[in-house]
Amino acid sequence: MRVLVCVKRVPDFSGEVLLRDDAQAADARFVGYTLSNHDLCAVETAVQLAAATGGEATVLTVGEAESVEQLRTALGVGCTAATLVEADPVALGPADVAREIAAVVRDHEAAAAAYDLVLLGNDAADSGDFQVGIRLAHELGRPVVTGIKTVAVDGDALRLEGDGPEGRETFRVPAPAVVTVLEGGVEPRYPTITGRMKAKKVPVEMRAAAGAATGSGRLRLTLPAVAGSSATVLGEGPEAAGAVVDLFEQLGVTR
Amino acid sequence: MILVYVETAGGQATEVSLEAVTFARSLAAAGGGIPVDAVVVGPMGDAVPKELAEHGVRTVLHADSPKLATFSGAAAASAVLAARAQQKAVVLMAGGTNRGNEVMARVATRLDAAMAANVVAFSSLSPFTVTRQVVGGAAMEELVLPKRPAVFTVAGHAVEATPAEGAGSGDVVALPLQLTDDDLAVRAVSVEPVDTKAAGSLKSARVVVGAGRGAGGPEGFGDVVELAELLGGQLGVSRVVTSLGWRPHHEQVGQTGSRIAPELYVPCGISGAIQHWAGCASSKTIVAINTDPDAPMMTKATYSVVGDMHEVVPAIVQEIRARRG
């Protein structure tokens, strides 16, 4: 099975979020870039499927040339080919990204390298648009399932599992399909030294954007105001236990 | 009119859907009193139309068919588009759940329009300008939705669901829907109700004891688990804890975990990052335990205890046991 996994270069948000002076994007100068957790799980899923079926996993990103760093991360854990569509990430809207990914899928298919499955994250850690996968599926005329935790091959179809509001849902979808992944189903592996060495040798296909970006309608980003403390301090250290249990009793939670 | 895609669960409209309806009402008022209609797809409990009417909905457009017994995002989008064609909607919206976001993204894609996920406010009707959560709520984005209908979702718990002053009629009108193969290509083939010991009960637990990086390692959860058991509650954890593999993902609270709304939440050694807060903000009372009095969780909580969770939690456990005798 041939799998394409789409990833986005995003600032590392594990600490404080800072904005650029032009308020058009998060400032990653002090924190660096990474892949969102959902995308890491999508990469892991792609690599596992390729291994299970004797297939291949290709990684793709649309963005600045430096995004090659994120492609190398995916190559380091088992993807075997990579494509970078160069474009100014700030100018891209979700429809632009979907159109660029679709152009690559069609070109690769024309070159006899069709994909049975395209995996994406359910939502990006920075913009959180929740839609690139759906727009891509529409462009390609393929079925799409969102918010999936695990993917398995089931004959000529895919067996997908996710958590819906009523419980664990199983979907059976014919390939080729588009699937968006939520973290929690697979454990992303870390690149090994040999993995990293191998990744360095893989040539990255560099492409120009297929079309002009239409953008997202963004005016500006802002940070929410931080309110002062509203908490009542019950005490310090173990001595506070009495006051805490008094409160629990008042709330009626100690039975 | 403004059309809201309403999700139901257990025969009721979901809280996030009622929040979206409440948001729609404020938008309707700003627009000079345009009506708010709802579309419900698949089985609808008897209570739903009345609930929606109380929240100001004029007409409930109901698309039902045995084929809609399980969720299909494509079919739900078709229903929203059919309702829109029938009633000339200027705004199409839903609650910002994974499902609401999926349906609205499908609707926007088919209309070749933009979709704004997780909106919290609007600042202008023309051009239609909204503010939405990005980075899981750690930052906000102001953006323009230039086309009509404007398509967006309302971030969960960004507004409180409140009944309308003058209730709507909530009349139910059947929405005829020609389901295509595309509409039904992706449907769940089976749904297995959640393990009552897992995520389901965390979401509905009366008491949740939380633990974050402060637990120190996979062996650091004994005391918090014991406290949770003593209070008849559940354990909830931060993403750092699940990312490090200390506890399973179904215990995660937050934007990408469960959203909880217990009577009491006791986060221990959790800093209270905005993405975690997104999942616990609806707790009635929060008693935070942390060594850092300035951690966001400590300042946002109702009550705080400054201290090492490995000392404070055992002392609380001991105190409860002592009082029980």
Ligand SMILES: Cc1cc2nc3c(=O)[nH]c(=O)nc-3n(C[C@H](O)[C@H](O)[C@H](O)COP(=O)(O)OP(=O)(O)OC[C@H]3O[C@@H](n4cnc5c(N)ncnc54)[C@H](O)[C@@H]3O)c2cc1C
């Ligand atoms: C798109 C996105 C989605 C996210 N979704 C989620 C989500 O769903 N849920 C979630 O939780 N996070 C989520 N995060 C991650 C979030 O930003 C934080 O990184 C995470 O919540 C921090 O976890 P923590 O509080 O356990 O760790 P830290 O931030 O490291 O905080 C540890 C806290 O423990 C305290 N502490 C240390 N030792 C002790 C001790 N012995 N006793 C008492 N206190 C102690 C410290 O003072 C500190 O306040 C998300 C991030 C992104 C970018």
Ligand SMILES: Nc1ncnc2c1ncn2[C@@H]1O[C@H](COP(=O)(O)O)[C@@H](O)[C@H]1O
């Ligand atoms: N610039 C990009 N390049 C490649 N994939 C992307 C890009 N932007 C978004 N994606 C993919 O689409 C998913 C959903 O993004 P979004 O719809 O923007 O929240 C992400 O998790 C990625 O897998």
